[in-house]
Amino acid sequence: MSELGIAVRRGRTRRRPRLSWAFAFVLPLLMVAMELAVFSVEPRVLSQRNLINILNQSSYVLVFAAAQMMVILTRGFDLSLGASVSAISVASALVMTGLASAGAPAWLIVVAGLAAGMGFGLLVGLFNGLLVAGLGINPFVVTLGSLNICLGLATTISGGRPVFNVPDPFSHLLYDGTFIPGIPVPLTLAAIISLLLYFVLGHTVFGRSLYLIGNNPRAAELAGLPSKRYLALAYVCCALLAAFGALMLTARTGSGEPNLGGSLMLESIAAAVIGGVSLMGGVGGILQALLGAMFVTMLSNAMDLLEVGGYVQQILLGCVIIGAIFLDRLRVTRS
Amino acid sequence: MAGEVTGREASASAFDRAYRFYAAVGFLPIMLALFVIVLALFVPHFLALGNIFNVLRSSSYLVILAVGQMLVMIVGGFDLSVGAVVALTSVVSASVMAGLAGSLGGHPGIIIALGVGAGVGCGLAIGLLNGLCVAFLKVSPFMVTLGTASIATGFALLLTDGIPVYGMPKSFVNDFGRGLWLQLPTAVYVAVIIVMLLWVMQNFTRMGRYIYAIGGNLQAAIVSGVRAKTHLILAYALCAMLASVSGLALTAQIGSGQAVLNAQLTLESIAAAVIAGVSLKGGVGKVEMVALAAVFLLTLTDAMDLLKIDPRVQSIFLGVIVVLAVAVEELAKRRMTLV
Numbered sequence: 001m002s003e004l005g006i007a008v009r010r011g012r013t014r015r016r017p018r019l020s021w022a023f024a025f026v027l028p029l030l031m032v033a034m035e036l037a038v039f040s041v042e043p044r045v046l047s048q049r050n051l052i053n054i055l056n057q058s059s060y061v062l063v064f065a066a067a068q069m070m071v072i073l074t075r076g077f078d079l080s081l082g083a084s085v086s087a088i089s090v091a092s093a094l095v096m097t098g099l100a101s102a103g104a105p106a107w108l109i110v111v112a113g114l115a116a117g118m119g120f121g122l123l124v125g126l127f128n129g130l131l132v133a134g135l136g137i138n139p140f141v142v143t144l145g146s147l148n149i150c151l152g153l154a155t156t157i158s159g160g161r162p163v164f165n166v167p168d169p170f171s172h173l174l175y176d177g178t179f180i181p182g183i184p185v186p187l188t189l190a191a192i193i194s195l196l197l198y199f200v201l202g203h204t205v206f207g208r209s210l211y212l213i214g215n216n217p218r219a220a221e222l223a224g225l226p227s228k229r230y231l232a233l234a235y236v237c238c239a240l241l242a243a244f245g246a247l248m249l250t251a252r253t254g255s256g257e258p259n260l261g262g263s264l265m266l267e268s269i270a271a272a273v274i275g276g277v278s279l280m281g282g283v284g285g286i287l288q289a290l291l292g293a294m295f296v297t298m299l300s301n302a303m304d305l306l307e308v309g310g311y312v313q314q315i316l317l318g319c320v321i322i323g324a325i326f327l328d329r330l331r332v333t334r335s
Numbered sequence: 336m337a338g339e340v341t342g343r344e345a346s347a348s349a350f351d352r353a354y355r356f357y358a359a360v361g362f363l364p365i366m367l368a369l370f371v372i373v374l375a376l377f378v379p380h381f382l383a384l385g386n387i388f389n390v391l392r393s394s395s396y397l398v399i400l401a402v403g404q405m406l407v408m409i410v411g412g413f414d415l416s417v418g419a420v421v422a423l424t425s426v427v428s429a430s431v432m433a434g435l436a437g438s439l440g441g442h443p444g445i446i447i448a449l450g451v452g453a454g455v456g457c458g459l460a461i462g463l464l465n466g467l468c469v470a471f472l473k474v475s476p477f478m479v480t481l482g483t484a485s486i487a488t489g490f491a492l493l494l495t496d497g498i499p500v501y502g503m504p505k506s507f508v509n510d511f512g513r514g515l516w517l518q519l520p521t522a523v524y525v526a527v528i529i530v531m532l533l534w535v536m537q538n539f540t541r542m543g544r545y546i547y548a549i550g551g552n553l554q555a556a557i558v559s560g561v562r563a564k565t566h567l568i569l570a571y572a573l574c575a576m577l578a579s580v581s582g583l584a585l586t587a588q589i590g591s592g593q594a595v596l597n598a599q600l601t602l603e604s605i606a607a608a609v610i611a612g613v614s615l616k617g618g619v620g621k622v623e624m625v626a627l628a629a630v631f632l633l634t635l636t637d638a639m640d641l642l643k644i645d646p647r648v649q650s651i652f653l654g655v656i657v658v659l660a661v662a663v664e665e666l667a668k669r670r671m672t673l674v
Contacts, residue, residue: 273478
């Protein structure tokens with residue numbers, strides 16, 4: 001893979017790693033075409049309710065795709081993302097239900113739940129980041145290890161059963177309350193995260209360094225960047241974003257689910273890559289994650305409305321992933 | 336760095352001897368041996384004949400899968416679709432056999448041959464798809480095999496609606512799947528034969544060398560006249576076909592074709608290869624070590640079962656061991672470059 005990677009890099013370094021105009025529009029055009037095609041068969045797809053539904057749904061996918069993007073930019077990936085989501089969901093739900101049954105005030109319950117979730121995420125991120133950056137172990141192995149650890153923890157502390165009765169104030173805060181009137185909370189939260197990441201990736205030394213580390217790790221080292229620290233920080237950011245997504249999902253379901261993150265690991269990577277975040281590192285941004293998340297959500301929404309069976313959806317998703325790589329190749333070789 | 340080296344010189348001779356032994360034998364066999372001794376001493380029934388057979392049988396499926404994974408990792412990729420190929424093979428071969436049972440009821444041999452052919456054919460098709468995409472499109476094997484995994488799992492579920500397929504010939508299940516030859520489960524022989532064939536291929540054939548060369552330095556291999564694309568595709572095809580063989584053996588043992596066999600199989604096969612020191616960067620990996628690592632993983636699981644450790648907690652142990660094995664090896668490598 002590495003040598004193939006180099007072969008590809010040569011083609012890419014001649015131009016700036018920026019999407020050419022034509023290809024930046026491929027995915028949005030595909031989305032519009034898909035929605036119009038479905039509209040001719042099933043008009044409900046463009047109803048206001050369904051569009052809001054799509055936006056809401058893609059908010060969650062976006063958070064996880066953005067988390068994954070942080071490490072994909074550095075040529076890594078995080079296989080533990082789904083398992084950590086499960087573990088965080090269960091852990092925060094247990095903390096909150098425990099406090100609720102002890103009769104703690106609502107604000108304390110919510111704060112403790114948030115802190116427990118983010119704290120767990122921080123631990124996962126530090127584990128991944130320190131082993132990848134500090135010891136230089138391949139991210140695949142490290143996150144494969146933390147995947148198993150998180151999976152074990154999620155099922156052990158919950159006993160394999162969902163943790164019900166997550167207090168309502170928590171759900172109000174992250175799911176069905178009002179933050180900005182008229183706009184669903186998940187959408188608001190996803191928008192805030194996007195703006196934050198746009199700023200971090202584009203306008204901070206840390207963000208710009210992630211691109212350099214992904215593009216050319218050796219050059220980043222020689223340029224005197226604290227590469228290891230930034231690399232570890234990327235994994236911490238990834239895990240924290242995943243933790244926040246896990247809390248949002250927990251608020252939505254109102255329970256801590258030990259298998260909440262089942263397919264999230266693959267979905268998040270697929271969304272990021274379909275959007276145009278390159279697995280070879282250094283290419284992509286929040287806009288790409290957003291496009292990918294929207295596309296994946298729209299596709300599954302359209303298939304649900306057309307009553308395509310779950311098994312066929314899985315086959316189609318596989319075809320879309322392979323199709324996305326074709327597109328990615330075109331992007332690279334054209335330029 | 337220099338200060339560190341002189342500081343170590345005092346204990347160098349003892350350390351050197353230990354290190355030379357370690358370098359000659361390797362990390363894994365030592366760990367496995369220590370592990371077995373400790374288990375034999377402390378875990379009741381570990382050395383019972385029945386238990387040893389059990390470990391050998393269950394590890395042979397993983398051995399077949401992991402050595403295939405190793406081939407792909409040596410050429411610098413990996414294959415996330417092996418678990419899905421196992422499931423698809425299981426479903427397709429069982430369906431073919433069950434479907435032919437009516438018309439060809441009197442000839443179990445032909446039924447089995449066709450079922451096995453169909454199963455391995457599925458593996459070959461997916462392997463070729465993986466290989467062609469990686470070799471000609473030069474795309475990340477991660478994404479390609481992720482896509483084919485999704486497709487294969489979807490087909491396996493679609494074919495059966497998730498319901499197990501029964502009705503395979505009795506001789507396939509009783510004589511092959513659950514049978515014993517010379518006191519040993521048949522799957523063990525299959526695994527041993529495959530490991531030996533691959534060992535010969537890796538050490539004595541041109542193809543084995545080429546596969547190492549491609550993973551070690553693709554440009555150099557191409558310049559030296561290695562047909563890199565052919566061998567890349569070959570590695571992926573072999574990997575998927577071995578997954579099919581593993582799927583057939585599992586199907587025969589279970590006695591039914593199942594679309595959901597073991598979600599962890601893919602990750603376990605990669606874990607076994609990684610523990611065995613197969614580099615994710617390609618070019619490194621020995622088949623005998625991978626087989627040992629797979630046995631090691633299953634021995635560990637078996638010991639935890641005997642100690643009545645909750646399977647959920649076992650998952651945590653598995654994670655820790657994978658990271659630990661690689662971390663120790665990484666640190667040892669660093670020390671070697673220092674000394």
